[in-house]
Amino acid sequence: MSNAEAAESNPAPRPRAGRPRSVESRRAIIQSAMHILQNDGYAALNIEAIAAKAGVSKQTIYRWWSSAAFIVLEALIADMPSQEGLVPDTGSIRGDLQELVRPTVRALSQRRGAVYKALIAEAQADPRFAEAFRAQLMSAHREIVRAVVARAQLRGEVPFEVDGDLAADLVYGPILYRLLNGHATLDETFAFDLIDAVVSGLRYRDAGVKRAAEAAE
Amino acid sequence: MSNAEAAESNPAPRPRAGRPRSVESRRAIIQSAMHILQNDGYAALNIEAIAAKAGVSKQTIYRWWSSAAFIVLEALIADMPSQEGLVPDTGSIRGDLQELVRPTVRALSQRRGAVYKALIAEAQADPRFAEAFRAQLMSAHREIVRAVVARAQLRGEVPFEVDGDLAADLVYGPILYRLLNGHATLDETFAFDLIDAVVSGLRYRDAGVKRAAEAAE
Amino acid sequence: MSNAEAAESNPAPRPRAGRPRSVESRRAIIQSAMHILQNDGYAALNIEAIAAKAGVSKQTIYRWWSSAAFIVLEALIADMPSQEGLVPDTGSIRGDLQELVRPTVRALSQRRGAVYKALIAEAQADPRFAEAFRAQLMSAHREIVRAVVARAQLRGEVPFEVDGDLAADLVYGPILYRLLNGHATLDETFAFDLIDAVVSGLRYRDAGVKRAAEAAE
Amino acid sequence: MSNAEAAESNPAPRPRAGRPRSVESRRAIIQSAMHILQNDGYAALNIEAIAAKAGVSKQTIYRWWSSAAFIVLEALIADMPSQEGLVPDTGSIRGDLQELVRPTVRALSQRRGAVYKALIAEAQADPRFAEAFRAQLMSAHREIVRAVVARAQLRGEVPFEVDGDLAADLVYGPILYRLLNGHATLDETFAFDLIDAVVSGLRYRDAGVKRAAEAAE
DNA sequence: TAATAATCGAGACGGTACGTCACGTCTTGGA
DNA sequence: TCCAAGACGTGACGTACCGTCTCGATTATTA
Numbered sequence: 001m002s003n004a005e006a007a008e009s010n011p012a013p014r015p016r017a018g019r020p021r022s023v024e025s026r027r028a029i030i031q032s033a034m035h036i037l038q039n040d041g042y043a044a045l046n047i048e049a050i051a052a053k054a055g056v057s058k059q060t061i062y063r064w065w066s067s068a069a070f071i072v073l074e075a076l077i078a079d080m081p082s083q084e085g086l087v088p089d090t091g092s093i094r095g096d097l098q099e100l101v102r103p104t105v106r107a108l109s110q111r112r113g114a115v116y117k118a119l120i121a122e123a124q125a126d127p128r129f130a131e132a133f134r135a136q137l138m139s140a141h142r143e144i145v146r147a148v149v150a151r152a153q154l155r156g157e158v159p160f161e162v163d164g165d166l167a168a169d170l171v172y173g174p175i176l177y178r179l180l181n182g183h184a185t186l187d188e189t190f191a192f193d194l195i196d197a198v199v200s201g202l203r204y205r206d207a208g209v210k211r212a213a214e215a216a217e
Numbered sequence: 218m219s220n221a222e223a224a225e226s227n228p229a230p231r232p233r234a235g236r237p238r239s240v241e242s243r244r245a246i247i248q249s250a251m252h253i254l255q256n257d258g259y260a261a262l263n264i265e266a267i268a269a270k271a272g273v274s275k276q277t278i279y280r281w282w283s284s285a286a287f288i289v290l291e292a293l294i295a296d297m298p299s300q301e302g303l304v305p306d307t308g309s310i311r312g313d314l315q316e317l318v319r320p321t322v323r324a325l326s327q328r329r330g331a332v333y334k335a336l337i338a339e340a341q342a343d344p345r346f347a348e349a350f351r352a353q354l355m356s357a358h359r360e361i362v363r364a365v366v367a368r369a370q371l372r373g374e375v376p377f378e379v380d381g382d383l384a385a386d387l388v389y390g391p392i393l394y395r396l397l398n399g400h401a402t403l404d405e406t407f408a409f410d411l412i413d414a415v416v417s418g419l420r421y422r423d424a425g426v427k428r429a430a431e432a433a434e
Numbered sequence: 435m436s437n438a439e440a441a442e443s444n445p446a447p448r449p450r451a452g453r454p455r456s457v458e459s460r461r462a463i464i465q466s467a468m469h470i471l472q473n474d475g476y477a478a479l480n481i482e483a484i485a486a487k488a489g490v491s492k493q494t495i496y497r498w499w500s501s502a503a504f505i506v507l508e509a510l511i512a513d514m515p516s517q518e519g520l521v522p523d524t525g526s527i528r529g530d531l532q533e534l535v536r537p538t539v540r541a542l543s544q545r546r547g548a549v550y551k552a553l554i555a556e557a558q559a560d561p562r563f564a565e566a567f568r569a570q571l572m573s574a575h576r577e578i579v580r581a582v583v584a585r586a587q588l589r590g591e592v593p594f595e596v597d598g599d600l601a602a603d604l605v606y607g608p609i610l611y612r613l614l615n616g617h618a619t620l621d622e623t624f625a626f627d628l629i630d631a632v633v634s635g636l637r638y639r640d641a642g643v644k645r646a647a648e649a650a651e
Numbered sequence: 652m653s654n655a656e657a658a659e660s661n662p663a664p665r666p667r668a669g670r671p672r673s674v675e676s677r678r679a680i681i682q683s684a685m686h687i688l689q690n691d692g693y694a695a696l697n698i699e700a701i702a703a704k705a706g707v708s709k710q711t712i713y714r715w716w717s718s719a720a721f722i723v724l725e726a727l728i729a730d731m732p733s734q735e736g737l738v739p740d741t742g743s744i745r746g747d748l749q750e751l752v753r754p755t756v757r758a759l760s761q762r763r764g765a766v767y768k769a770l771i772a773e774a775q776a777d778p779r780f781a782e783a784f785r786a787q788l789m790s791a792h793r794e795i796v797r798a799v800v801a802r803a804q805l806r807g808e809v810p811f812e813v814d815g816d817l818a819a820d821l822v823y824g825p826i827l828y829r830l831l832n833g834h835a836t837l838d839e840t841f842a843f844d845l846i847d848a849v850v851s852g853l854r855y856r857d858a859g860v861k862r863a864a865e866a867a868e
Numbered sequence: 869t870a871a872t873a874a875t876c877g878a879g880a881c882g883g884t885a886c887g888t889c890a891c892g893t894c895t896t897g898g899a
Numbered sequence: 900t901c902c903a904a905g906a907c908g909t910g911a912c913g914t915a916c917c918g919t920c921t922c923g924a925t926t927a928t929t930a
Contacts, residue, residue: 018879019921025881043342048911057882062913117341120397124338125260130399138398165401166391166410170418173391174383180337180393181355182347184382193383201387201418235900236899242902263890274903279892452874453926459876477776482916491877496918554831555775558768559694564833572832599835600825600844604852607825608817614771614827615789616781618816627817635821635852669905670895676907699885708908713887 021064028054029061030078033071038111042118045072069122069129072115077136087144093152093202097171097195100144102188108179109186117179142168149202162202170198238281245271246278247295250288255328259335262289286339286346289332294353304361310369310419314388314412317361319405325396326403334397359385366419379419387415455498462488463495464512467505472545476552479506503556503563506549511570521578527586527636531605531629534578536622542613543620551614576602583636596636604632672715679705680712681729684722689762693769696723720773720780723766728787738795744803744853748822748846751795753839759830760837768831793819800853813853821849 032053036045045068051058065071088099108116119137123130146164153160174194178186249270253262262285268275282288305316325333336354340347363381370377391411395403466487470479479502485492499505522533542550553571557564580598587594608628612620683704687696696719702709716722739750759767770788774781797815804811825845829837 016879017877017923019881021880046911047913051882055882057884058913059883059915060881063880121338121341124334124397134398134400138400142400163410166407166414169391169394169401169411170387170414173389173394174386175390176394176397177386177390180341180397181351183351183355183359184386190383193380194386197383197387197418198414199418200421201414201416204417204421236902237900239902264892265890268903272903274905275892276894276904277902280901449928450874451872451928453876453928454874456876480916481918489877491879492918493878493920494876497875551775555772558772558831568832568834572834576834597844600841600848603825603828603835603845604821604848607823607828608820609824610831611820611824611827614775614831615785617785617789617793618820624817627814628820631817631821631849631852633852634855635848635850638851638855667905668897668903670907672906697885698887702908706908708910709887710889710909711907714906 022060025054025056025060026064029056029065030071030075033068034075037072037115037118042114042121045118067122067126067129069119069126070132072119073129073133073136076115076119080137080140087147087151089151093148093155093157094195094199096148096151097145097199098192100148101171101175101191101195104141105175105186105188105191108175113179113186120176120180141172145171152202158202167198167202170201171195239277242271242273242277243281246273246282247288247292250285251292254289254332254335259331259338262335284339284343284346286336286343287349289336290346290350290353293332293336297354297357304364304368306368310365310372310374311412311416313365313368314362314416315409317365318388318392318408318412321358322392322403322405322408325392330396330403337393337397358389362388375419384415384419387418388412456494459488459490459494460498463490463499464505464509467502468509471506471549471552476548476555479552501556501560501563503553503560504566506553507563507567507570510549510553514571514574521581521585523585527582527589527591528629528633530582530585531579531633532626534582535605535609535625535629538575539609539620539622539625542609547613547620554610554614575606579605592636601632601636604635605629673711676705676707676711677715680707680716681722681726684719685726688723688766688769693765693772696769718773718777718780720770720777721783723770724780724783724787727766727770731788731791738798738802740802744799744806744808745846745850747799747802748796748850749842751799752822752826752842752846755792756826756837756839756842759826764830764837771827771831792823796822803853809853818849818853821852822846 029050033045033050036049036053047058047061047068050056050068050071051061061071065074088096090096090099107113119129119133123133142165145168149158149162149164149167152158153162171194175186178184178190184190246267250262250267253266253270264275264278264285267273267285267288268278278288282291305313307313307316324330336346336350340350359382362385366375366379366381366384369375370379388411392403395401395407401407463484467479467484470483470487481492481495481502484490484502484505485495495505499508522530524530524533541547553563553567557567576599579602583592583596583598583601586592587596605628609620612618612624618624680701684696684701687700687704698709698712698719701707701719701722702712712722716725739747741747741750758764770780770784774784793816796819800809800813800815800818803809804813822845826837829835829841835841
């Protein structure tokens with residue numbers, strides 16, 4: 001969560017001394033950043049360009065964000081519909097995951113994909129951003145999968161031994177892989193086949209484990 | 218494939234006029250690049266630093282490579298053991314994939330991981346490098362999985378409907394995800410669980426498809 | 435003259451409405467400025483540093499001074515011993531000027547020298563400060579020389595044609611020159627030789643003028 | 652002496668490896684600097700402005716000069732007529748010094764004055780520039796006075812005890828003082844009176860010294 | 869006793885210039 | 900034709916101060 005967010009959600013909004021942060025500047029910076037990102041690509045997204053476009057001093061940007069990636073992350077979070085926090089509930093794990101993955105794949109195959117690619121690339125070079133990206137964005141997505149799996153376990157669809165974290169890896173891993181490596185398209189067919197395989201893998205995992213144990217004897 | 222590779226694999230290495238390419242410079246450049254990469258990280262890997270360390274002019278580097286990433290890619294390929302091209306053959310798809318994934322995961326959890334992270338990040342910003350990375354490195358890994366799956370299909374372990382490409386996505390996707398997102402470690406347990414789930418997913422995929430078809434009615 | 439001085443010397447200090455100026459802040463600002471000047475040099479003397487050291491807001495500084503140089507000037511004036519205003523009276527112009535120049539040279543060869551150098555440099559870039567520096571500091575020094583010369587003229591030591599202003603130039607010019615150019619030290623010997631030459635120059639000036647007039651014929 | 656000067660005067664101009672320094676860039680930088688200085692004043696003379704006007708990169712400027720002041724100094728030296736190195740020879744010390752000081756005073760009262768003021772101010776903040784300014788500019792002026800005095804001593808006009816360095820201080824000190832302090836104009840009258848007093852001071856100095864020695868008894 | 873007025877600290881703001889870094893290109897002499 | 904050396908224009912970096920502008924709080928005079 002960014003400083004600004006923290007301040008806003010502060011239960012005791014003690015009016016600190018000094019001139020308060022300009023909300024117009026904040027908005028202009030985030031909007032300018034997203035505008036440049038959409039129009040000219042992440043390579044063109046630098047602090048000087050954002051500052052110039054937003055009519056803001058570089059110092060003001062650096063005061064609140066440590067790099068352009070953090071600005072984009074903040075925009076992404078602000079843009080994230082709270083309904084996305086709602087876990088789909090179709091009655092089956094297969095349906096839930098389909099419901100979850102299909103829009104994700106669709107979004108990533110469009111403009112959103114380039115943004116995520118850039119942020120993930122950025123995270124490889126900046127550990128501080130990696131941590132923020134993981135905590136503020138990725139973990140929310142993973143949490144949904146965990147919740148879906150937990151519900152399926154209560155329903156008896158999936159054995160209790162199945163780890164929700166592994167399930168999240170199985171779901172998002174291949175999507176990320178295609179997104180970043182670009183060896184194939186992110187389309188509906190892929191989403192269907194991916195979920196199909198993941199669900200089968202989770203359901204029949206006990207059989208596999210048993211067989212592996214037998215092989216180890 | 219880089220210019221250098223193209224020149225080397227040229228079946229008719231017609232000796233062009235002029236001074237031939239210096240093999241010492243080529244070696245020094247690649248070694249210096251890898252040395253900087255290991256010691257100071259990818260962020261410190263720039264052409265000027267490589268040139269200085271290798272005792273080479275920048276021009277010489279630019280003549281043969283278009284960016285530092287290509288140098289690293291060339292080093293990686295040269296370093297890639299030809300035996301890695303061999304498809305493991307343990308008699309079961311589970312064993313084959315275990316044999317394949319365990320050393321991969323081990324390598325990525327060590328120094329090799331940082332190198333891959335950096336190159337994948339670079340690929341997001343440079344489409345030309347992305348293409349080279351995919352063609353020269355990733356495709357080889359994917360091909361092995363496809364071969365393993367094909368053999369398992371002949372053995373009757375896995376239905377023929379299973380797509381080898383999807384299998385590769387299922388295997389490498391989660392690995393890449395953990396590598397890049399860093400939410401969990403790349404260890405033996407993960408490798409085992411991953412393969413376990415993937416194999417189950419591939420084997421029982423028909424059942425899942427059938428059930429999905431039924432649900433669609 | 436600064437606003438502060440004007441306010442203090444205001445014969446009718448009609449108490450304006452509102453919170454009065456904080457004497458602690460004024461003192462802290464001046465002391466902090468001199469402390470920074472002595473320890474880190476004039477280059478490090480900026481408003482932000484003074485404000486931070488004095489525990490004062492920048493606004494408060496800007497309200498009363500237009501630049502750091504004015505703060506230093508105020509400190510210098512406050513520090514200036516009123517006895518320095520006393521014209522030395524040894525009975526001879528030579529003795530008077532020696533009495534005047536020796537302590538000046540000694541002070542300038544120590545810490546005071548750096549302060550003067552900085553202020554004179556500042557005056558070259560800021561005409562408003564130049565005016566203040568001249569009026570509040572330099573003119574006092576020059577006035578003493580003029581008084582000494584006038585007394586010597588009454589005594590008959592120096593012809594009445596001699597201009598007191600030129601005498602001040604002759605006395606302080608070389609001192610300033612050595613201070614700013616740094617080609618030689620400001621020491622007792624220099625002070626003695628300087629005054630010796632100046633006094634001779636002033637005393638026998640008529641001879642020179644007469645000879646010059648003859649040459650002009 | 653700047654690097655460039657050193658290189659030019661190098662008796663063995665060994666053609667060093669690498670691209671040679673661009674003479675056009677050097678010329679453009681110096682001209683642009685002087686142009687800005689004349690038109691907008693020293694306060695507006697910053698590296699970015701010079702680079703922009705000269706169509707040159709900042710790096711190129713920083714490669715050869717450490718500040719704008721050094722550029723101006725180089726321009727001043729290049730502009731310095733070699734005939735200025737010639738010592739005036741009118742047959743009398745009075746005439747020689749008049750010949751020397753009159754054009755100096757005239758130049759300083761015009762555009763040249765602002766340049767000198769700025770450079771002397773700069774020298775107070777930058778010891779490295781102070782050294783260069785002293786060695787490359789001031790020392791030449793002082794040397795002329797020393798030569799004039801030495802000739803006058805051979806002629807018997809001035810006693811041998813007179814120190815040429817003190818003479819230089821006496822001549823240039825008051826000029827500098829008026830230039831920097833601005834309490835009076837630099838005009839012909841001042842030049843005449845100054846030299847008149849200095850010559851008298853130097854000629855009759857023995858009398859003064861004798862009198863001082865008597866006083867010390 | 870309130871209203872008015874000026875000050876104070878804190879600190880965010882737009883702005884300018886800094887000096888550095890790395891880029892990719894160009895221009896030498898020499899191999 | 901390649902090589903090392905190294906200078907060049909370009910563009911962005913992150914920092915330092917500038918002088919100004921809100922804030923809430925404080926402290927005086929004035930109504």
